[in-house]
Amino acid sequence: MINIRTRLTYQFVILVTAILLFFSVGVYFFSKLYLEKRFFKRLQDRALTTTALLFDLKATNSAVLKLVDLSNNDPLSNEKISIYNDTSKKIIFSTNPANSRFHEQFIPQLTAGKETTYIHFGEYQILAIHLPNKGESNWVIVSGIDQTGKDALDDLKKILIVMVGAGILLLGISGWFFAGRALAPMSTIIHQVNAISPVNVEKRVEHPNRSDEIGLLVATFNQLLDRIEQALTTQKIFIANISHELKNPLTKIYSQIDVALIQKRSPEAYQKSLHSLQEDTHTLIQLTNTLLDLANTAANSSHLKLEPVRMDELLWETKMQLQKWHEDYRIEINFSDFPEDEEALLIQGNPASLKVLFMNLLDNACKFSPRKTAIIDFSASKSKIRTSIFNEGPQIPKADLALIFQPFYRSNATAQASKGHGVGLAIVSQITQIHRGEIGVNSTTKGTTFTLIFPSAATF
Incomplete structure (x- = not known):
């Protein structure tokens, strides 16, 4: 299996190689265009020089040939110059009369009204210029092979291939090096993690830069x-x-x-x-x-089946069942801000779990009350449902309020008043969390109040 360091090196090399190839192809392509343009300019100079000698100076064909050769300080490879008369449909001048048909094959490609025509034919670059002269229409056709430009492109191609190859090699080495440096802290972290066990689980992993x-x-x-x-x-x-x-x-x-x-x-x-x-x-x-x-x-919280539950009816059912089991219990339910819309009384929950929750709270309220009485205040709005359960009894110390929802924890103030195991409120807390609710407790000398707030079904 390829590790992260190798993958990073591969990705770095592939990305930068693609960029190098893009620029190399671009350099080669634009260099080729530049050389072709420069060669066509040289062909154009040859055409203008030839026509000036032939028409303006009225030199003979042999004289024109000599003057063209004398003015040619930078001769072109396989250079051929022809002048085609569009009126007589004949070639009236050629630097290579024996091979005048070479230019004749391109005459059908010449378009009337177009002053300049560029043609590529194999290695040849051909330029045709339309020059009107005293009522006559002439085409000057110049062709040649840009051997110097071709050699320059071949050299440029070799240089680019060598440079890209060397660049890929350097990229691989530098990518491997920098990927190793970037991932070096991981080895330290792995070593620290392997040193952590249940015996020393209080240890933590350290890293100097906390922002990366x-x-x-x-x-x-x-x-x-x-x-x-x-x-x-x-x-x-x-x-x-x-x-x-x-x-x-x-x-x-x-x-x-x-x-x-x-x-x-x-x-x-x-x-x-x-x-x-x-x-x-x-x-x-x-x-x-x-x-x-x-x-x-705790184990089945993610598998609980949730459905719309009407909270006021659930409270009545819990009250009836608890009083059936304990005839000495008294439970009072006060409905305040009772909504007109029954939908506001619904929450998305599991009826059995919610019933266990209220059973535990009401049983504790009655059990620790001297008069075995629990008072419920119920109110509902469009966004939440609030239930408060109050009972008279011993005050729970403030230091114990934050711990009463832990399993097996029992406050000294209540441990003497009634037998128990300290598990009921832990179950209440877990069921509340499952239903995305909130639970709070307030204890005074008058008694203790547990407050439950659940989001309504519309906002669940």
């Missing part, structure tokens, strides 16, 4: 390590607490069975032991169920 892309990657990785460290810490606390919570009822059950088996007892004593075992078993079952609820809520 690698620095941003390191910062993101360190944030991931923060979350992993927090998860491992939570897991350790969870395991320690669950071990303690499970150990107590199991030890108590085993001890009671062991005591009951030491010697025979009366039926009343056995019945008393069985009642105690039943109570401890109920506590163990309740703890197991809450732990399963907590685990299922």
Whole structure:
């Protein structure tokens, strides 16, 4: 598999090579155009010199040939000059009479009214100039091979090929070098990451430049390590607490069975032991169920089926069911700012999970209230639904408010008032987060209020 350094080198070489080829082809193409233009200019000078000698000076053909040769300081390769009379349809002058048919084949390409015509024929460049002379129409046709320009283009092509080849070689070496320098910090980062394990998860990756892309990657990785460290810490606390919570009822059950088996007892004593075992078993079952609820809520949060849920009806159902289980509980629901549009009472959620949420909050409210009473204030608007649950009871210290949603945490103010395992509010917090809601708590000497805010179905 090709590594990043090799891929970067390949991409760098391909990109710059394409640019070099583009400029090299451009240099060759425009050099060719320049040489052709310059050669056509030389042909034009030959044509004008010849016509001036022939028509203006009235020199004979042989004299014109001698004068053309004398004026030709820079002779052209295979140069041929012909003058074609458009009136008589004949060639009236030629520097190479034996090969006058060479120019005759191009006469059909000459267009009346066009002063100059450029023609390429193999290696030849041909120029035809239309010159009217005393009522007559003549064409001066000059041809030749630009051997000097051809040799110059061949040399230029060789130079460009050699330079592009050398450039590609230098690009490969420099690209490999600079790609290695750019990726050098990655080796250090890999070494630091390999040194991190669950034993020293508090270590973080260091990088001197925090503003570049690698620095941003390191910062993101360190944030991931923060979350992993927090998860491992939570897991350790969870395991320690669950071990303690499970150990107590199991030890108590085993001890009671062991005591009951030491010697025979009366039926009343056995019945008393069985009642105690039943109570401890109920506590163990309740703890197991809450732990399963907590685990299922965390594991299946992304697979929960969401549907429109009418919150006022869900509160009534929860109230009826909880009071059916606990006849001494009193739950009051006050509806304020009740909307006219029933759509404002809907949120997008999972009915079973939301019912567990309200069951836990209402059960805690009644359980810690001296009068076993919970008061619910419900209000709804187009964008959100607000539910407040208040109960009289002991004040929760401010230091404990930020910790009560952690698993197995129990405030000293409430731990003595009622038995529990400190898992219910953790489930409430997770279900609230799944439904994109917010939960807050405020505790005073008068009592404690839990406030839930959920976005309505229209804004979900």
